[in-house]
Amino acid sequence: MTWAIEVNNLNVWYGDKHILKNISFKIPKNIIFAIMGPSGCGKSTLLRAMNRLLELNPHARVEGQVRIDGIDVYNDNVDITWVRRQFGMVFQIPNPFPHLSIYENVALGPKLNGLVKNKSQLDELVKQALEQAYLWDEVKNDLKKPASMLSGGQQQRLCIARALALKPKIVLMDEPTANLDPVASSKIEELMLELKENYTIIIVTHNPQQAARISDYVAFLYMGELIEIGETSMVFTRPRHELTEKYVVGRMG
Amino acid sequence: MNKRKLKEKIMLGTISLLATISAIPIFMIIINIYSEGLRYVSLSFLIDFPPPPIGGKAGGIGPALAGSLILMSLALMIGGCIGFFTGLYLSEFSHTKLAQYTQLFLQIMVEFPTIIIGLFAYSILVVPLKRFNAFAGAFALSVVIIPYIALNVREAYKSIPYSLKEAALSLGISHPKAYLRVLLSAARRGVLTALLIGMAKAAGETAPLLFTILGTSFSYFEGLDKPINAIPLLIYNFALSPYERWHQVAWGASAILLSIILAIFVISRIVVKEVKI
Numbered sequence: 001m002t003w004a005i006e007v008n009n010l011n012v013w014y015g016d017k018h019i020l021k022n023i024s025f026k027i028p029k030n031i032i033f034a035i036m037g038p039s040g041c042g043k044s045t046l047l048r049a050m051n052r053l054l055e056l057n058p059h060a061r062v063e064g065q066v067r068i069d070g071i072d073v074y075n076d077n078v079d080i081t082w083v084r085r086q087f088g089m090v091f092q093i094p095n096p097f098p099h100l101s102i103y104e105n106v107a108l109g110p111k112l113n114g115l116v117k118n119k120s121q122l123d124e125l126v127k128q129a130l131e132q133a134y135l136w137d138e139v140k141n142d143l144k145k146p147a148s149m150l151s152g153g154q155q156q157r158l159c160i161a162r163a164l165a166l167k168p169k170i171v172l173m174d175e176p177t178a179n180l181d182p183v184a185s186s187k188i189e190e191l192m193l194e195l196k197e198n199y200t201i202i203i204v205t206h207n208p209q210q211a212a213r214i215s216d217y218v219a220f221l222y223m224g225e226l227i228e229i230g231e232t233s234m235v236f237t238r239p240r241h242e243l244t245e246k247y248v249v250g251r252m253g
Numbered sequence: 254m255n256k257r258k259l260k261e262k263i264m265l266g267t268i269s270l271l272a273t274i275s276a277i278p279i280f281m282i283i284i285n286i287y288s289e290g291l292r293y294v295s296l297s298f299l300i301d302f303p304p305p306p307i308g309g310k311a312g313g314i315g316p317a318l319a320g321s322l323i324l325m326s327l328a329l330m331i332g333g334c335i336g337f338f339t340g341l342y343l344s345e346f347s348h349t350k351l352a353q354y355t356q357l358f359l360q361i362m363v364e365f366p367t368i369i370i371g372l373f374a375y376s377i378l379v380v381p382l383k384r385f386n387a388f389a390g391a392f393a394l395s396v397v398i399i400p401y402i403a404l405n406v407r408e409a410y411k412s413i414p415y416s417l418k419e420a421a422l423s424l425g426i427s428h429p430k431a432y433l434r435v436l437l438s439a440a441r442r443g444v445l446t447a448l449l450i451g452m453a454k455a456a457g458e459t460a461p462l463l464f465t466i467l468g469t470s471f472s473y474f475e476g477l478d479k480p481i482n483a484i485p486l487l488i489y490n491f492a493l494s495p496y497e498r499w500h501q502v503a504w505g506a507s508a509i510l511l512s513i514i515l516a517i518f519v520i521s522r523i524v525v526k527e528v529k530i
Contacts, residue, residue, distance in 0.1 A: 053423055058348040085425030095416040099438050109424040112434060159420075166425060 002069065004029040004170060004200035005050065010064035012045055012054065019045050021224045023064070027217055032192055032201045034215035034232070036208055038247070042224045043204040044092075047172050050202070051087035052080055068169060085113060088163025088199075092175040094155035096147035096162065103143040105158055106130060109166045125165055132198075133161035134191050153184025160191065164199075171195065173203040177210070189214050208248045212236050220244045283511065290508030293501050299509070303470045303487075306496040314506045316473050317487040320466070321456060321513075323474055324391050324483055328455040332395035333402060333448055340406025340447070341432060356407070359400040368460035370396050375464035385467035387474070387481035393461035398451035405450060409443020410436070442524070449521040456513050459485035484510045 003026040012020040020042045027033045035043050048054040050066050052073060065072045073083040096105045106126045109115075116122045126143075130136040135157040139150070147158055156176060163171055173192070177185035192201055192214055205211050211218050212232060219229040220243070228235060228244045239245040297313055304312025339355065346352045374393035379385055413436055421431040437444065462468070467480035468490055474481060484506050491503040 051423065053419055056419060056422060058346075081425045081427055083425075084423055087423070089419075089423040091416055091419065093416055095414070095420045097417065097420065097435065097439065099441075108435065109426075112424065112426045112430055162420075163423075 002029070003027060004031075004068070005202070006065070006067040007050075008065040008067070010046075010049060010066065011062070012042070012049055013061045014057070015059045019224050020049065023226045025219060025226060025229050027200070027202075029200050030196055030198075031216040032196050032203060032214050033217045033219070034211035035202065035204045035219050035221055036206065036211045036247070037221035039206055041221045043206075043221055044174050046221065047089075047174050047202065047204050050170075051084050051089060051172060053084065053089065055080070081113075085166055086169050088160075088166055088168035088171045090156070090159050090163055090171065090173045090176045092178050094152055094159055094179065096150070096155050096158045098146065098148040100147060101144050102139050102147050102150070102158060105147050106161045106165045109162060113166065115167070126161075129161040129165040130158075132164050132195065133157045134187065134194075135161055151184070153180050153187060156180060156184070156188060157191065160188075164195075168199065170200045170202060173201065175204055175206060178206070208236075208250070212248075220247060222247075283515075286504075286507050286511050290504035290506075290511075293505030294508055298505055303491070303502055304498050306494070306498060312498070312502060314470075314484065314487060314502060314509065316470055317468075317482040317484045317506065318509065319473055320387070320481040321483040321485075321510075323387065323481065324394055324462075324466075325452055325455045327388075327391035328394035328398055329448065329452055331391065332398040332451055332455070335395070336399045336402025336447070336451065337406050337444070339399065339403040340408075341410055343403060343407040344410035345428075345432065356404075359403050362396075362400040363404065366460070367393075367397050367458055368463065371461040371464050374461065379465055382478065384478065385465060385480045386478045387466055388477040390462050390466035390481065390483070391477075393465050394455045394458060397458055397461055398454050401454055402447045402451040405447030406440075406444055409440040409447060412443060413439050445524050446521055449517050449524070453514050453517045456517070457485060457510065459489050462486045463489075484513075 006026040008024050010020055010023040011018070023046065035046060037043050045054065049062055050073070054060045054062060062074065065074060067073070068086055071078060073086075097108070100108065103126055106129050107122055110122060110125055116125055127136060130139065135154060138154060139158075142149075147155065150158060160171075160176075177188050180188065189210070192203070195201060196216075203211075203215070215232045217230065218232045218235050220227045220235070220241070222243055228239060228241045230240075235244060236248055239248060293311070298311070299313060299318055300315045301310065301313030302315060304310055339359070343352050343356050343359075347356075371393050374389045374396070378389035378392055382389075410432075417439055418431070418436065421435040422428070424431075424435075426435070462483050462485065466483065466486065468482045468486040469480040470482050470487060488503045488506050488510065491499040491506070494500070
């Protein structure tokens with residue numbers, strides 16, 4: 001079986017602070033994998049260690065391996081921009097480029113990466129990505145308008161479209177619904193269930209209910225350590241670790 | 254009205270009065286310069302050579318105006334490029350020792366008396382060439398404006414939210430592409446303002462030009478290695494002369510210089526408004 005992602009003995013430090021401790025796991029393709037845990041446990045750091053966005057922080061240091069399709073993203077011969085293109089990333093606060101139009105927000109990645117040959121290909125790709133993000137029908141007449149005119153939920157779906165336009169293998173989502181109202185959140189969750197047909201989705205959430213609702217596999221992270229990982233139904237009904245149990249029944253948060 | 258309210262009113266009144274007083278000089282300067290200078294300004298004033306001290310035509314400031322525009326463009330090309338990339342480095346590599354020291358030096362340089370920069374340009378570009386030259390002036394102006402541009406560009410890039418930087422790099426593009434093709438447009442207000450401040454500075458400075466360009470007013474641009482004139486220098490030279498006609502030219506030139514500075518200021522306000530995110 002080829003895994004979507006394999007993490008081996010991953011350690012991360014910020015300066016002297018040991019943030020992630022010996023994390024190892026592997027997950028299959030075309031599933032939703034949720035990483036849950038209380039705030040400050042290292043969830044977002046783990047996500048950023050996968051696509052090497054962590055290196056934006058000059059104080060971060062990483063040891064260990066992250067393999068996608070068998071290739072270690074930390075191998076010296078691997079190009080960091082290639083790594084980041086394998087992942088589409090969606091952030092906690094919807095962050096479309098506010099000065100660009102809706103169209104440009106989606107088109108920018110493919111354009112700068114030379115993924116398309118001409119305008120009509122680009123148009124097609126933008127349409128496809130917006131359709132996949134359930135946003136096309138709402139914005140098809142406003143493509144030239146600035147992204148900042150969209151609602152929070154729409155902006156987040158625009159960010160999903162922006163990530164999908166790169167045709168990534170894996171979509172990373174860092175608490176994508178934390179700043180949205182319940183209606184907009186459930187729309188994003190529906191969308192994720194649809195997307196896993198074509199992508200592997202890794203979502204970070206501080207909300208165990210959300211993990212239970214949408215994920216196939218779940219990991220519980222606590223103070224930088226991977227406490228438990230497994231099929232979601234198992235982890236939520238028969239947690240093996242006391243800490244996991246406390247967390248999923250809501251006695252820790 | 255009770256005592257507390259009265260006190261408050263007096264306090265507010267005093268502050269408002271002081272604020273108004275501090276704004277008065279700018280209006281007085283504008284009124285003074287335009288009322289003295291505008292009467293000499295005409296189309297031919299912008300093109301003609303300066304008049305002889307006595308007799309002849311009314312004359313103009315053609316060579317000085319052209320020289321100023323050339324020096325401004327050159328300074329903006331040299332100082333703008335260096336200042337922009339320095340500012341970008343200061344913002345994005347602020348954790349490095351190099352950036353920290355560079356920033357400190359630039360902050361000191363902002364406070365440097367510009368006449369010292371003029372002397373420096375004189376010693377390294379005028380003395381060896383044995384001739385006053387336009388390039389020395391452009392160089393001195395570049396050195397003057399680099400810290401302004403760099404520190405303002407740094408602020409512009411610093412003000413981009415971290416999440417937008419993450420978003421740009423998550424697209425799988427190189428750092429230069431992210432900073433120049435994606436994030437530059439997010440920072441364009443600040444960057445344009447930085448360049449316009451540099452331009453205004455280059456237009457108005459006199460001291461860096463005193464020992465560098467000589468200020469020949471009787472020929473148009475002849476080459477970077479030849480003397481050239483600029484409006485501030487012409488004002489300085491003509492206003493100090495004993496001739497009434499040259500005083501008039503200096504007044505007219507002052508009105509033009511003031512107009513250039515005000516125009517840059519107005520443009521920067523419009524630009525800032527237009528590209529507001």
